[in-house]
Amino acid sequence: MHARRPASAGSAWTFAGLPALDAGEIQSWAAAADGSVHAAFKNTEYPCDPCNMDLYYGRVDAGGTWTTETVQAGRWGDPNDEFATNAALVVDAAGAPWIAATFQTRVVTGSLIGSELRFYGKRGGEWCFETVADQSDDYAGADGTAFTGETPQLALDGSGRFHIVFDDVSQWHDGTGANDVPGQVRYAVRTGTAWNLATLFEQPGQTESPRPLHAFDSPILAVSPDGADVRVAGVERIWDTDSIYNSTDMPVTLRLLAIAVDVALP
Numbered sequence: 640m641h642a643r644r645p646a647s648a649g650s651a652w653t654f655a656g657l658p659a660l661d662a663g664e665i666q667s668w669a670a671a672a673d674g675s676v677h678a679a680f681k682n683t684e685y686p687c688d689p690c691n692m693d694l695y696y697g698r699v700d701a702g703g704t705w706t707t708e709t710v711q712a713g714r715w716g717d718p719n720d721e722f723a724t725n726a727a728l729v730v731d732a733a734g735a736p737w738i739a740a741t742f743q744t745r746v747v748t749g750s751l752i753g754s755e756l757r758f759y760g761k762r763g764g765e766w767c768f769e770t771v772a773d774q775s776d777d778y779a780g781a782d783g784t785a786f787t788g789e790t791p792q793l794a795l796d797g798s799g800r801f802h803i804v805f806d807d808v809s810q811w812h813d814g815t816g817a818n819d820v821p822g823q824v825r826y827a828v829r830t831g832t833a834w835n836l837a838t839l840f841e842q843p844g845q846t847e848s849p850r851p852l853h854a855f856d857s858p859i860l861a862v863s864p865d866g867a868d869v870r871v872a873g874v875e876r877i878w879d880t881d882s883i884y885n886s887t888d889m890p891v892t893l894r895l896l897a898i899a900v901d902v903a904l905p
Contacts, residue, residue, distance in 0.1 A: 641676050641701075655701050662697070667728035669736070675700045677736050679710070679726035689715045692722035696736055696766075710738060710759050710766045720745045723757060727793040727803075735761065739771075739791040739803050750817040756788030756805050756827070758834075769834070771803065771827050776838045778823045780809035780845035789821040790857050796866030800904070801829040804860045804871050809844040809852075815884040820845065822854040824871055824898065830905055839871060839898050850881040869900040 644652045655674070662680035669677045678697045683690050692713025699705045713722035725741040738759040744752050755773035759766055775787045786808035794802045806821040824840040842853040858873035875896050880889040 641670060641674075643670070643674070657699055657701075658704055660697055660699070660705050662695070666724070666726040667738075669728045669730045671730040671734050672732065673700075673734055675730075675734065677728060677730050679728040679738050679740075681724065691715075692720065694723040694726060694738075694740060696728075696738065698736070708766065711740070711742070711757075711768070717747060719752065720747060723759075725788075725790055727791050729793050729795050729801075731795055731799060737793065737795075737801065739793040739801075739805075741788040741791065741805075742770075750812070751786065751808070751810055751819055752782075753785045754788050754808060755785075756791055756803065758801070758803070758829075771834050772805070772825070772836060775807035775809075775844070776823070776825060776836075776841075777847075778807035778809055778842060778844040779847075780818070780820070781811035783810070786810045786819070787825070792858060792860040794860050794862040796862050797864035798866055800866050802860065802862045802866065802869060803827045804839070804858045806855055806858065807844070809846075811845050813882050813884075815882060818845070818883045820852050820854045820883065821856070824855055824858050824873065826869065826871070826900065828866070828902060828904075837900075839900060840875075840896065842875075850879065852878045852880060852883075854878065866904055867902050869902055871898040871900070872896065 641655045663682040665680045667679045694711040696710045697705045697707040711723035723740040723742045727739045742757045743754045756771040757768045759768045772787045775784045789806040791805040810819045823842040826837050854876040856874045861870045875894040877892040
């Protein structure tokens with residue numbers, strides 16, 4: 640169902656039924672001003688070999704049927720698996736879709752060997768992307784700094800500027816296997832043709848703090864219409880362990896944080 644209500648006082652809700660989208664995992668929804676509904680989704684069905692790792696986009700108009708497209712083709716198998724996930728979708732005032740997602744490279748056994756933040760849009764009718772960030776900002780694990788772009792959230796301001804919040808990732812291996820922990824909050828805003836990056840909440844990575852492990856879970860984003868006031872909320876996690884593999888419960892401290900950012904825009 641798609642429910643809509645105009646912003647004017649006293650306006651009533653209207654409801655429209657939409658056909659089901661044939662998707663294994665819908666990662667993000669967006670509704671446009673013209674009443675169309677948009678989705679970013681995956682169709683990976685585990686267990687599988689080979690697996691469909693593509694990222695898809697779909698659109699449906701009221702009374703219509705879904706049309707779908709491939710945003711990012713995935714790769715399965717030797718030498719590495721490559722795919723986009725954690726998609727966040729917005730639709731601009733002209734009805735064009737835009738997606739921020741994590742692009743991951745993993746060895747066939749599953750260990751992460753690199754991740755980056757990508758921003759997808761359409762040019763000439765074809766999906767293309769920009770890499771917004773491909774290195775962590777000193778939030779590192781023993782495997783290095785080539786891990787970022789986790790759990791992105793995407794917003795548009797009233798001037799059509801794109802804003803993204805996301806996490807870096809600490810990645811390391813121990814005797815049990817690969818460890819990866821998302822942490823510290825980073826922010827990107829696109830002004831003109833350039834992305835400007837900042838770290839909003841710094842945390843020590845695994846190399847700096849092997850125990851406890853510092854993480855930040857699933858930041859969410861709100862942006863004022865003029866784009867100058869950005870608010871981010873999420874949960875800081877301090878976990879009294881040196882591994883994500885534990886045979887007993889390990890103490891964890893959770894703290895809900897709200898971060899206010901004044902953005903200097905041209």
